[in-house]
Amino acid sequence: MKNRWLIAASAVGIHGSIGSVYAWSVFNLPLEQTFGWDKSAVAGTFSLAIFFLGLSAAIMGHFVERHGPRKAGLIAATFWGAGLLVAGLGTSLESIYLLWLGYGVLGGIGLGVGYITPVSTLVKWFPDRRGFATGLAIMGFGFGAMIGGPVFGYLMENFSIPATFYTAGIAYMVIMYLSALYLERPPEGWMPDNMKAAVAAGSKKVTQDLSQQTANEAVKTAPFYWLWVMMFINIACGIGVIYSASPLAQETIGLTPTEAAAVVGLMAVFNGIGRLAWATFSDTLGRPNTYIAFFVLQIALFLMLPNITSVILFQVVLFTIMTCYGGGFATLPAFIGDLFGTKQLGAIHGYILTAWAFAGLVGPQIAAYLRSVTGSYELTLYIFSGAFIVALAVSVLMKSYITKTRASMVAANA
Incomplete structure (x- = not known):
């Protein structure tokens, strides 16, 4: 039996990686000044990423349920990491279209799949603390920009914009692969030992969900x-x-x-x-x-x-x-x-x-x-x-x- 706290840590690893999308603003001025791209064109990269996040989350939700969090997490890692690498290639070739394809489309798909992948798994591992468990993972998404923003800024200042995308792509791909490999659903109806004991003693009641629907x-x-x-x-x-x-x-x-x-x-x-x-x-x-x-x-x-x-x-x-x-x-x-x-x-x-x-x-x-x-x-x-x-x-x-x-x-x- 896997440790549910390590499952939660794996979820944070995935969400913290994709949460760096909220640090996009640090790229705005460097991209505009270095390549002479229009503000709206640069901003469109972020808009595309968020749009494909919502779209892929809706489309791939069934895949997550059918094939499990490990496969879905590996797919998310591949798309997000590859998207950043293609974005690096786009900035190397000074092509805004490759930047849109990489960060906006491929990266956006990775964002959407990665966002929903650990959540249903965590809810099942923490029947006693549903809100806390999902809050912990999704907090990682909120804090992702805190780490990503300063790191991206440092890399751009000391190296280059393409090097920043390449480095981020490889680093996040590795972190997300390692995190996804530990993800697994618990057995049906699983409860932690302290919750089982409390239910058996009558000191805790299991709150029944209103329904079980597809x-x-x-x-x-x-x-x-x-x-x-x-x-x-x-x-x-x-x-x-x-x-x-x-x-x-x-x-x-x-x-x-x-x-x-x-x-x-x-x-x-x-x-x-x-x-x-x-x-x-x-x-x-x-x-x-x-x-x-x-x-x-x-x-x-x-x-x-x-x-x-x-x-x-x-x-x-x-x-x-x-x-x-x-x-x-x-x-x-x-x-x-x-x-x-x-x-x-x-x-x-x-x-x-x-x-x-x-x-x-x-x-x-x-x-x-x-x-x-x-x-x-x-x-x-x-x-x-x-x-x-x-x-x-x-x-x-x-x-x-x-x-x-x-x-x-x-x-x-x-």
């Missing part, structure tokens, strides 16, 4: 779409804030560009912290209550943000928003397990992550358009606050549904 069955239910809407709003508004954080900090509280950049760097830290903290809290609070807390908090915080003049308060509000943004991602897999079971959790997770692909396009576009029309981000933040009211209504509906369904299950088993 992905194709889940997409025919209302809760699937409620969860999709909740995620879409949380991600679109969160990405909108990430996109506009630096200019917002300069316009609202008068930070210098350097100070604003430091605030943006700290946002990544709180994004990662929120993933583990909120997902862990959800094991106690319950998943519906956790999402309700996300949305109640953010309705108030987004209304406050444009009117803050205190530097400290601005950062507290912004960083709290970031914890909710990251927490939404990390709590999602456990919520899917509660609703639809672990039968095809990876495939269902992949379908819901299409919300990420669309939100990544919508959030920044709304922020950019309204900024150009109104000259500030104030209206954008008010609109986002209104969107969270919709998300809150959906989350309350979800909680009501879960409460009624559990009551029916108890009555049926009485």
Whole structure:
């Protein structure tokens, strides 16, 4: 029997590697200045990667469930590593199209497969701490940029852009291969010894999932779409804030560009912290209550943000928003397990992550358009606050549904 904590460490290895995609911004200026490429062309590389992340997660979810996390992890490592190597070739040949193919398309496929691969496995290894386990892995994705960003910057400054891509491609491929080789599902119905003892003694009850559904069955239910809407709003508004954080900090509280950049760097830290903290809290609070807390908090915080003049308060509000943004991602897999079971959790997770692909396009576009029309981000933040009211209504509906369904299950088993 494999050690479940090493399984979790392997998941972090995969997510930490692909999470370096969030450090893409360090490539923007070097690529523009070195090759004379247009800003939109360079930015399109990241957009392609996120689009193919969502697309491949939806398409390959069934593959993960059918063939297991080891094969899927090896495929993710191959695509992500090869994508970075092709990106290195593209910059060596000064071809933006090869950069798009490598980092955007091949790399994006590796991102999507790698993102969903360890999650359903971890849920099965940690039946006693679903939220904590998935939060731990997905925290790795949030922190990936913290390591990747400085390393990429150092390599570009001391060597070259192609050398940076080649080095990252080989390093991440090795880390992900080693991590994937240890991944394995536990036996059906497996529980850790302390949980077995607690259940046998009657001091702990195993909470039954609301159902055990395939992905194709889940997409025919209302809760699937409620969860999709909740995620879409949380991600679109969160990405909108990430996109506009630096200019917002300069316009609202008068930070210098350097100070604003430091605030943006700290946002990544709180994004990662929120993933583990909120997902862990959800094991106690319950998943519906956790999402309700996300949305109640953010309705108030987004209304406050444009009117803050205190530097400290601005950062507290912004960083709290970031914890909710990251927490939404990390709590999602456990919520899917509660609703639809672990039968095809990876495939269902992949379908819901299409919300990420669309939100990544919508959030920044709304922020950019309204900024150009109104000259500030104030209206954008008010609109986002209104969107969270919709998300809150959906989350309350979800909680009501879960409460009624559990009551029916108890009555049926009485």
